[in-house]
Amino acid sequence: MNVHDMIAQIQVRLGFRKDLQEEILKEINVAQNQLERDVSFNPYFLWRGQDICLRESCLDYALPETFVRICEFNNPLFHPEGSPFAYEINRGLAVTSYAVDNSVGTPLCYTIQHGNLRLNKRVSGIFRLFFISSTTPLGGLVDSNLWTEKAYDLLMNKAGLACAKLVRDVSSISYFESDLAVSLLNFKRECIAFEDFGYSIARADKLYSEFSTPVGGWYDSEICV
Numbered sequence: 768m769n770v771h772d773m774i775a776q777i778q779v780r781l782g783f784r785k786d787l788q789e790e791i792l793k794e795i796n797v798a799q800n801q802l803e804r805d806v807s808f809n810p811y812f813l814w815r816g817q818d819i820c821l822r823e824s825c826l827d828y829a830l831p832e833t834f835v836r837i838c839e840f841n842n843p844l845f846h847p848e849g850s851p852f853a854y855e856i857n858r859g860l861a862v863t864s865y866a867v868d869n870s871v872g873t874p875l876c877y878t879i880q881h882g883n884l885r886l887n888k889r890v891s892g893i894f895r896l897f898f899i900s901s902t903t904p905l906g907g908l909v910d911s912n913l914w915t916e917k918a919y920d921l922l923m924n925k926a927g928l929a930c931a932k933l934v935r936d937v938s939s940i941s942y943f944e945s946d947l948a949v950s951l952l953n954f955k956r957e958c959i960a961f962e963d964f965g966y967s968i969a970r971a972d973k974l975y976s977e978f979s980t981p982v983g984g985w986y987d988s989e990i991c992v
Contacts, residue, residue, distance in 0.1 A: 768919050769910040770795065777927045781939050791930050796904045798925040799914050803835055803901050808954070811961035812917045815900045823871050823889040830882050833900035837879070920950040 774791045778784045803813065813835070819828055874886040884896075902913045914922045924947035931939035 769915055770905040771910065773915065773919065773923045773926070776923060777930055780927055780942060781930060781934065781936060787930065787934070790933065791926065792906050794929040794933070795922065795926040796906065798922055798929065799902075799904065799912075802914070802918075802922065802925065803899070806836070808958045809899055810913075810918070810954075811958045812913045813899050813902065814897065814961075816897050818893050819884070819896050821886075821890050821892050823891050826869075826887075826889060827883045827885050830879070830884055831898075831900065833902070834882070835899045835901050837896070837898050918950075918954055920946070921954045924950050 770792070773795060774788055777791050778787065781787070803810065815831070815833070817831065821828070870888060871890065872888045874888040874890055877887065878885050903909050905912060905915070924943050928940065928943035928947055931943050
């Protein structure tokens, strides 16, 4: 199933229409963007992990371009061998602003600002960052992505509901609303199950391979699941 199948299916559910292709595609990408940034759940196929090299000479670390957010309940910063820093971060001590402490020691809080991870103390070590990433928008040469592969019904129903509201089709609105509720509930259950599994194996240091070449303070890691 790809984006063309999705557009055709939405057209059928809107009353066997043959138009609105561009409008439907726009709503599909809006729906994808909203789902990736919905903090009520974490799409299981968008979890990524990278090892970040922390140095005493640096307080700010550039986040990946696809970075969306850190989930504070799922090992946001995790040292494979364990550390007080990892424990404190896991306790959810995230803040929006604070006075930077230039001393060397265990950071007690962090913040995300302008695409950077900022710590309140200087520290050396390798830490593993788990985060939610964005994926490629649909359209043009991109016929499919992780959303069409893993959560087709959810994306289709969310975009379809927006299109039904756009054309003010009361019957289609009701149709998409009921299907969206079911697909969202099922998807959230999948995400919770994955997080429970991922949490346990991450603690056993089996989720990601060893770090390799450092790139701008980051260590790329190959995902093993």
